[in-house]
Amino acid sequence: MPFVHLKQIEKHYESDADCVIALNKLELAVEEGCFLGVMGPSGSGKSTLLTILGGLCHPTNGKILVDDIDVYGLSSEKRADFRREYLGFVFQSFNLIPYLTALENVMLPLAVKKMPVAEKKQRAIEVLGRVGLSHRVGHLPNQLSGGEQERVAIARALVNEPPLILADEPTGSLDIATSREIMDLFKQLNEEGQTIIMVTHNDENRPYFDRTVVLRDGAIDSDSARAPKAVAQAG
Amino acid sequence: MRLETIAFNNLRRRKSRLAFLVAGLLIGVATVVTLISLSTTLTEDVQNKMENYGANILITPQSDNLSLNYGGISLGGISLDPQEIRQADLIKINGIRNYLNIAAVAPKVLGALEVKGQRVMLMGVEPDKEFKLKKWWKVNGRPLEQDYDLVAGAEVAQKLGLTVGDKVEIAGETFTLTGILSSTGSQDDQILIASLPVIQRLLGKEGTVSLVEVAALCGDCPVTDMVNQISEVLPGTNVSAIQQVVKTRMHALDQFRNFSFAVAAVVLFIGALVVFVTMMGSVNERTREIGIFRALGFRRSHIMRLILFESTVVSLIAGFLGFFVGMGMTHLILPLMTDNEVSLHWDPLLGGGAVCLALLVGASASFYPALKASRLDPTEALRAL
Numbered sequence: 001m002p003f004v005h006l007k008q009i010e011k012h013y014e015s016d017a018d019c020v021i022a023l024n025k026l027e028l029a030v031e032e033g034c035f036l037g038v039m040g041p042s043g044s045g046k047s048t049l050l051t052i053l054g055g056l057c058h059p060t061n062g063k064i065l066v067d068d069i070d071v072y073g074l075s076s077e078k079r080a081d082f083r084r085e086y087l088g089f090v091f092q093s094f095n096l097i098p099y100l101t102a103l104e105n106v107m108l109p110l111a112v113k114k115m116p117v118a119e120k121k122q123r124a125i126e127v128l129g130r131v132g133l134s135h136r137v138g139h140l141p142n143q144l145s146g147g148e149q150e151r152v153a154i155a156r157a158l159v160n161e162p163p164l165i166l167a168d169e170p171t172g173s174l175d176i177a178t179s180r181e182i183m184d185l186f187k188q189l190n191e192e193g194q195t196i197i198m199v200t201h202n203d204e205n206r207p208y209f210d211r212t213v214v215l216r217d218g219a220i221d222s223d224s225a226r227a228p229k230a231v232a233q234a235g
Numbered sequence: 236m237r238l239e240t241i242a243f244n245n246l247r248r249r250k251s252r253l254a255f256l257v258a259g260l261l262i263g264v265a266t267v268v269t270l271i272s273l274s275t276t277l278t279e280d281v282q283n284k285m286e287n288y289g290a291n292i293l294i295t296p297q298s299d300n301l302s303l304n305y306g307g308i309s310l311g312g313i314s315l316d317p318q319e320i321r322q323a324d325l326i327k328i329n330g331i332r333n334y335l336n337i338a339a340v341a342p343k344v345l346g347a348l349e350v351k352g353q354r355v356m357l358m359g360v361e362p363d364k365e366f367k368l369k370k371w372w373k374v375n376g377r378p379l380e381q382d383y384d385l386v387a388g389a390e391v392a393q394k395l396g397l398t399v400g401d402k403v404e405i406a407g408e409t410f411t412l413t414g415i416l417s418s419t420g421s422q423d424d425q426i427l428i429a430s431l432p433v434i435q436r437l438l439g440k441e442g443t444v445s446l447v448e449v450a451a452l453c454g455d456c457p458v459t460d461m462v463n464q465i466s467e468v469l470p471g472t473n474v475s476a477i478q479q480v481v482k483t484r485m486h487a488l489d490q491f492r493n494f495s496f497a498v499a500a501v502v503l504f505i506g507a508l509v510v511f512v513t514m515m516g517s518v519n520e521r522t523r524e525i526g527i528f529r530a531l532g533f534r535r536s537h538i539m540r541l542i543l544f545e546s547t548v549v550s551l552i553a554g555f556l557g558f559f560v561g562m563g564m565t566h567l568i569l570p571l572m573t574d575n576e577v578s579l580h581w582d583p584l585l586g587g588g589a590v591c592l593a594l595l596v597g598a599s600a601s602f603y604p605a606l607k608a609s610r611l612d613p614t615e616a617l618r619a620l
Contacts, residue, residue, distance in 0.1 A: 111237055
C-alpha cells in the first residue's frame with residue numbers, strides 16, 4: 001500500500017472571468033522512503049499539488065490518503081494535528097520567524113506539544129546538530145546566511161520526526177555550492193529512511209531523486225517510475 | 236518552548252511595537268486613574284471645605300410650641316422652653332452606627348442676662364468645637380481660650396461700646412473680652428459667647444444644653460438615616476436635618492464625579508480603539524507568520540491563544556504603568572486644583588482596578604483581531620508556497 005496516495009485530484013481556481021484548472025484528475029502514489037522530485041514549468045500545478053498534499057488547501061475533487069488517513073476527511077483542527085504529526089514543511093523562502101532564534105524556530109512545531117521543555121530543547125539541539133548548525137543555535141534569522149537559514153528550516157521540518165517531508169524549491173534562493181550542500185543533506189536524510197516530496201524546477205536537482213514526476217497543465221506529463229514501462233511499450 | 240514563549244519573544248524582540256501597543260492602552264488607563272484619584276481626593280477636599288458651611292443636623296429640646304422666628308426676625312420675646320437637653324446624654328451620639336461620619340458635635344446653652352444695663356443673649360459653647368464648626372467666624376482678637384474669656388458679636392460689641400481687652404461684668408463675675416466677631420449678618424452678631432460651663436453656672440442650667448449642632452460628614456449615607464439614629468439615642472429631643480445644606484453638597488459632588496467618569500469613559504474608548512487598530516494591523520502584518528504557524532500544525536485555538544496572550548502581557552504592563560503614571564499625573568495636577576494641602580491616596584483597589592480595566596479593554600480590543608488571525612486561510616497566508 002502506498003504511503004501517500006492521491007486519487008483523482010482536481011483543483012479549479014474560479015476567477016471573475018474564467019476557471020483555471022490547476023490540477024486535472026491527478027493520480028499519484030508514493031511509497032515510504034521515496035525521494036520524489038516534482039518538476040515542471042511555472043503554472044504546471046506543482047505548488048498547488050504541494051499545498052494540497054500539505055493539508056492546507058481543499059482539492060475541488062478527489063481524495064488524498066496519507067498513511068491511509070483521508071486528509072480532507074478530517075476537521076480543520078484535526079488537520080492541523082495531522083500536519084504536526086505527519087508533515088515537515090521546508091518553504092521556498094525559509095519562512096523563519098524573525099523574532100525567534102534558530103533554536104526557537106526549530107522548536108516551533110513542538111511548542112504546542114505536551115512534552116517537557118528540556119526535552120523539546122534537547123531534541124531541537126540534536127536536530128540542529130544533524131544539519132550542522134550546533135554553533136549557531138542562539139542566532140536570529142537575520143544573523144544567519146541563506147544556507148544556514150535553509151538548514152534551520154530543514155531542522156524545523158525534522159524536529160517532530162514526521163514521516164513525510166514536503167519541500168518547496170528549497171534551493172531556489174541559494175547559490176550553486178550551497179544548493180548542492182542542501183541537496184546532499186536531503187539525500188542523506190532520505191538514505192536514513194525519510195520520505196521526501198520536493199517541488200523544484202531546477203534540473204540540477206534531478207540526480208538526487210529516486211523518482212521524478214514532471215507536471216504539465218495540472219497532469220502528469222512523465223513519471224520516471226513508469227518510464228521503463230513506457231520505453232518497453234514503445235519498444 | 237511553549238506558546239507563551241513565542242508571544243513573549245515577539246514582544247521582547249520588537250520593542251517599538253510593544254511600546255506603541257502599551258502606550259495606547261497606558262494613556263487610557265492613566266487618564267482613568269488620574270480622573271478617579273483626582274475626583275476622590277477632591278471630593279474629600281470638598282467635603283472638608285463644606286464642613287465650613289456649618290452644621291447640617293440640629294438637636295433641639297422637644298417643644299409643643301411652634302417657632303415664632305424666621306430668618307432672624309422673632310415675633311415675641313425670647314422664649315426658651317423650660318425643657319433642656321441633658322448634657323450627659325450627648326455622649327450617646329458616639330454610640331450610633333454611623334458615628335464615624337460625625338465631624339463635630341457642638342452643644343451650646345442660651346440665656347439672657349443683663350450686661351451694662353441691657354439684656355443680652357449669652358451663649359455658652361465648647362470653644363474648640365464651636366470655632367471648628369463655624370470657620371466663617373472671623374475673630375478680631377483671639378477666640379475663647381480660658382473660662383473667663385468672652386467673644387462678642389459685632390452688633391452687641393458696637394451697642395455696648397466694647398473693645399478687645401475690656402473687662403466686662405456679667406452677673407457679678409468679670410470676663411475679659413478677647414475678641415469681637417466680624418459681622419456675619421446672622422444672629423451671631425447679637426450674642427456674647429463664653430465657655431459652656433461658666434454660662435451654664437451663670438444661668439443656673441448646670442448639666443443641660445439648649446441646642447446641639449452636629450456636622451455630619453457623610454459622602455454616601457443619607458443624612459436622614461443619621462437623624463433617625465440620633466433620635467433613637469436621644470429621646471425627648473427634636474432632631475432635624477438641614478436638608479438644603481446636605482442636598483447642595485451632594486449635588487456638587489455628584490456633578491463633579493459624573494463629569495470625571497464621562498471624561499474617563501471617552502479616553503478609555505480611544506485607548507481601546509488604539510489597541511484594536513494596532514492589534515488589527517499587527518495581525519495583518521503577521522499574516523504570513525500565522526500561515527507558517529498553521530502549516531507547522533498549530534490549531535486555530537493555538538493562534539487565538541498566542542494573540543490573546545500577547546495582548547494580556549501588553550495589558551498587564553499598560554495597567555501597572557498606567558496606574559503609576561496616573562498617580563503621578565494626579566500628584567502634578569492636584570496643586571493646581573485646590574489650595575489646601577491634600578495628600579495623595581495610594582489606593583490598592585484603584586491599582587487593582589486599573590490592571591483589571593487594562594486587561595478587560597486589552598482583551599476585548601484584541602479578541603476580534605485574534606479571531607481573524609485564527610481564521611486566516613493558511614494558503615492565503617503562505618502565498619509563496
